[in-house]
Amino acid sequence: MKPTQPQAVTLANLGDGAALEQFQAAFDEVLRNVADINTDPEQRRSVALTVSIVPNEQREIGEMQIKVSTKLAGTKPVKTTVFIVRHAGQVIAVEQNPKQLALGMDLPSNIRSIAGGKE
Numbered sequence: 001m002k003p004t005q006p007q008a009v010t011l012a013n014l015g016d017g018a019a020l021e022q023f024q025a026a027f028d029e030v031l032r033n034v035a036d037i038n039t040d041p042e043q044r045r046s047v048a049l050t051v052s053i054v055p056n057e058q059r060e061i062g063e064m065q066i067k068v069s070t071k072l073a074g075t076k077p078v079k080t081t082v083f084i085v086r087h088a089g090q091v092i093a094v095e096q097n098p099k100q101l102a103l104g105m106d107l108p109s110n111i112r113s114i115a116g117g118k119e
Contacts, residue, residue, distance in 0.1 A: 019066045026068045038076055044071075044073075047069075049068050051067075
């Protein structure tokens, strides 16, 4: 019986293909982040594939660890103005000016609506 030819480890067969699968999943995540309009279009994104090897004392066997990580762009900041007010004994922040009448509020009692120009 002939001995079988050893198959050298490559990126394609590393971890029975797990390294490539993990890389592809991370790369897809980066592409979704690039396409997201809520992220900074100029911020750099990256995918890192790290392969670590820890050999045994005789250097005949090595434990390998495959790690894929991403660096994504954060979301764009959203600016708003808040008004600091007291309500029910608490200090709260609100986005609408509490001193300004809101559209659609009930009319004061001394104002009457006119239909068709007649009272």
